[in-house]
Amino acid sequence: MVHHQNKAIREGDNPDLTAERVTGTFDTHSMAAQIYNSEAHARRRREITEIIAKRPELHDTKPFPFMTREEKILESSRKLTLITKHMNEIIEPNNSNEMFHLNNEVLGIEGHPMALHGIMFIPALTAQASEEQQKKWLTRAINREIVGTYAQTELGHGTNLQNLETTATYDVATQEFVLHTPTITGLKWWPGNLGKSSNYAVVVALMFIKGKNYGPHTFMVPLRDEKTHQPLKGITIGDIGPKIAYNVTDNGFLGFDHYRIPRTNLLMRHTRVEPDGTYVKPPHAKINYSAMVHVRSHMITGQAIMLSYALTIATRYSSVRRQGQIDTTQPEVKVLEYQTQQHRLFPYIARAYAFVFAGAETVKLYERVLEEVATGNVSLMADLHALTSGLKSVVSHYTAQGIEQARMACGGHGYSQASYMSEIFGVAVGGCTYEGENMVMLLQLARYLVKSASLVKTGQSSKLGPLVAYLGAKSDSTSLIDRTPTTGFAEYVKTFQHIARRQTLKAADKFFGLMEKGEKRPIAWNKSSVELNRASRLHTRLYIVEAFVRRVEEVADPRLKEVLTDLLHLHVNYELLDMSTYALEDGFVSSSQLDYVRDQLYFYLAKIRPNAVSLVDSWEFSDQELRSVLGRRDGHVYENLFAWAKASPLNKTDVLPSVDKYLKPLMESARASKL
Ligand SMILES: CCCCCCCCCCCCCCCCCCCCCCCCCC(=O)SCCNC(=O)CCNC(=O)[C@H](O)C(C)(C)COP(=O)(O)OP(=O)(O)OC[C@H]1O[C@@H](n2cnc3c(N)ncnc32)[C@H](O)[C@@H]1OP(=O)(O)O
Numbered sequence: 001m002v003h004h005q006n007k008a009i010r011e012g013d014n015p016d017l018t019a020e021r022v023t024g025t026f027d028t029h030s031m032a033a034q035i036y037n038s039e040a041h042a043r044r045r046r047e048i049t050e051i052i053a054k055r056p057e058l059h060d061t062k063p064f065p066f067m068t069r070e071e072k073i074l075e076s077s078r079k080l081t082l083i084t085k086h087m088n089e090i091i092e093p094n095n096s097n098e099m100f101h102l103n104n105e106v107l108g109i110e111g112h113p114m115a116l117h118g119i120m121f122i123p124a125l126t127a128q129a130s131e132e133q134q135k136k137w138l139t140r141a142i143n144r145e146i147v148g149t150y151a152q153t154e155l156g157h158g159t160n161l162q163n164l165e166t167t168a169t170y171d172v173a174t175q176e177f178v179l180h181t182p183t184i185t186g187l188k189w190w191p192g193n194l195g196k197s198s199n200y201a202v203v204v205a206l207m208f209i210k211g212k213n214y215g216p217h218t219f220m221v222p223l224r225d226e227k228t229h230q231p232l233k234g235i236t237i238g239d240i241g242p243k244i245a246y247n248v249t250d251n252g253f254l255g256f257d258h259y260r261i262p263r264t265n266l267l268m269r270h271t272r273v274e275p276d277g278t279y280v281k282p283p284h285a286k287i288n289y290s291a292m293v294h295v296r297s298h299m300i301t302g303q304a305i306m307l308s309y310a311l312t313i314a315t316r317y318s319s320v321r322r323q324g325q326i327d328t329t330q331p332e333v334k335v336l337e338y339q340t341q342q343h344r345l346f347p348y349i350a351r352a353y354a355f356v357f358a359g360a361e362t363v364k365l366y367e368r369v370l371e372e373v374a375t376g377n378v379s380l381m382a383d384l385h386a387l388t389s390g391l392k393s394v395v396s397h398y399t400a401q402g403i404e405q406a407r408m409a410c411g412g413h414g415y416s417q418a419s420y421m422s423e424i425f426g427v428a429v430g431g432c433t434y435e436g437e438n439m440v441m442l443l444q445l446a447r448y449l450v451k452s453a454s455l456v457k458t459g460q461s462s463k464l465g466p467l468v469a470y471l472g473a474k475s476d477s478t479s480l481i482d483r484t485p486t487t488g489f490a491e492y493v494k495t496f497q498h499i500a501r502r503q504t505l506k507a508a509d510k511f512f513g514l515m516e517k518g519e520k521r522p523i524a525w526n527k528s529s530v531e532l533n534r535a536s537r538l539h540t541r542l543y544i545v546e547a548f549v550r551r552v553e554e555v556a557d558p559r560l561k562e563v564l565t566d567l568l569h570l571h572v573n574y575e576l577l578d579m580s581t582y583a584l585e586d587g588f589v590s591s592s593q594l595d596y597v598r599d600q601l602y603f604y605l606a607k608i609r610p611n612a613v614s615l616v617d618s619w620e621f622s623d624q625e626l627r628s629v630l631g632r633r634d635g636h637v638y639e640n641l642f643a644w645a646k647a648s649p650l651n652k653t654d655v656l657p658s659v660d661k662y663l664k665p666l667m668e669s670a671r672a673s674k675l
């Protein structure tokens, strides 16, 4: 038996797809170890997939697109119960990476009744509850004795947390907080699983003590009776209705009518209110925003995964879809042969790799900050906030664009829910909004960049942190791309640094200049904000390139290194062309250098072509996880599209009631009136 580098090859597969896999030059299991940041985790993912494959009770009973929302919620709850019961046979206890994979395989990306429980409720309790409070609630939450969510956003306010309307007023006499929703716009609105599933929530409310507003604070709040699941007195609660996607999650609304909770339900790891109402300040004003930073840090990886779902589907399908000829004397080609198709897909394959490598670095920094903050050291919080704000925005934006390109690259069948593309897009694009609307988060990063720019301008570049040290460096007069005999990544990195530095300093100049002309700070900020956000994007894209370079430098296996180097070449050339206005406007890069960049881009599209399928196979998504007829591992698309269509609920009968009731009489009366 031949041992192929691509481990997805099976007998009986569509030969067009097998032919692609045979040309792969590297071991896909080894590449999976790069993607999932460790050989052990990549292996565990495969083992978990195999365990699930052998347990039919954990499989979808029918394709999701054929189910109503209610059916999906029921089905997801059934599976959730089973995986909770058998968790320890499938994954290592409390391993969140393994849990994430288990959920994606069994429950899928449309959400489930305990989605926010794992993503935000437990992280909020872990980071913000005191040890005593953790003993009371965290263990119960981990054991799933209670179901919780994170309720912050309101109908009228999501971004501007200082103007939330839900109040928590301290009553010294009873040592209780009184939670109240004064208006319709003060209703909590959006929190995942708040509507129907959760019986507890970490609620963010403005805290008032003796008439003074202490700003947003987090409280542990019981919402429903633990036995009957009926809403408690003083609580108005429900589901907000269907969304673009993610409909298995019951995003909800919540109102309080003078609802009392004990003083000790304020999460008190970093902040305290004494019985007499004395307030003890936290070591950092934003320390209780940690659950948001948790999601922002992890969602970079989550977005890369969803982008790769779409790319896996489109690249496999493009290898079995034949349409048209390039040489008219030859048979029809796989659509993957078209340069336009490669240009649509391959740069996004490179981006997905770049994002997952940047995501791994972000999680590492997040974990370090979490440990440091637990011991009272908050020095890196601002850096982490700036980094995650930029990355969540840039990565979610390009992820959504990439998924949409992948959808269009599948032609008509991409528009069918059999492709599953619309759900993947819908879930992923939510990331542009949740955890901070993208423009708003770019502006958060811009604050950090402007502070750094003012250090540069006042001759204090030595004080710049490592993420922004390049802002204080001197540029070459022009880019050295194609001006040295062996142009390497260093010339590209310097070019991206030049572009990001110039835009940051220019946007900061604009802002400071407006203030010098007498504009008030917030007005000057608003008038500079488009330019500031451009700087934030360029800074983040530079970071992503650098993370990619760092990873490629670390890789030892020569076959992996070669293909990852090809992808990196593709990435830097595509990125530079995409932001060429910035490079051209001050003459840092010339049009002849851009011609070189274009040639390089086309060269690497062709060089990557034989590895394209192996590059997407390396993410090792099972068919169950992908839930896409077009993306099937075996490539048997057409017969399965036909089977899928036949299974559509509309095909249960030949004549629909709507026809009996309306169309037949309509046609009959049209015929009669013609007589
Ligand atoms: C995922 C985990 C998996 C875990 C498993 C792990 C396994 C691993 C596997 C990996 C895969 C996982 C994949 C997951 C996929 C999920 C799929 C789908 C799930 C869908 C779920 C959807 C969930 C969605 C939930 C939600 O959506 S929950 C609601 C989120 N809502 C927002 O995000 C509001 C935005 N708004 C603001 O964040 C604020 O409003 C505001 C703008 C900052 C101003 O904040 P404000 O308090 O007004 O600030 P200012 O007073 O203006 O002060 C400003 C000053 O503070 C500073 N500063 C502000 N912040 C912070 C901060 N943090 N830290 C430090 N400093 C900060 C700032 O730098 C400035 O400093 P300066 O420049 O002054 O020095």
Ligand SMILES: Cc1cc2nc3c(=O)[nH]c(=O)nc-3n(C[C@H](O)[C@H](O)[C@H](O)COP(=O)(O)OP(=O)(O)OC[C@H]3O[C@@H](n4cnc5c(N)ncnc54)[C@H](O)[C@@H]3O)c2cc1C
Pocket (backbone or CB within 6 Å): 116, 150, 151, 152, 153, 156, 157, 158, 159, 160, 189, 190, 191, 192, 246, 251, 430, 433, 434, 435, 436, 437, 438, 439, 440, 443
């Ligand atoms: C799928 C999904 C799941 C969610 N889950 C949860 C959850 O579990 N818990 C929870 O609490 N919330 C949740 N949310 C809410 C989410 O966090 C907010 O919707 C998000 O933070 C954006 O806030 P917003 O809706 O107030 O948007 P807005 O702030 O009203 O945004 C509208 C527009 O105004 C602009 N804008 C607003 N402020 C500024 C500014 N200062 N400067 C420049 N432009 C500005 C924005 O850029 C945007 O273009 C979820 C949302 C979604 C879509």
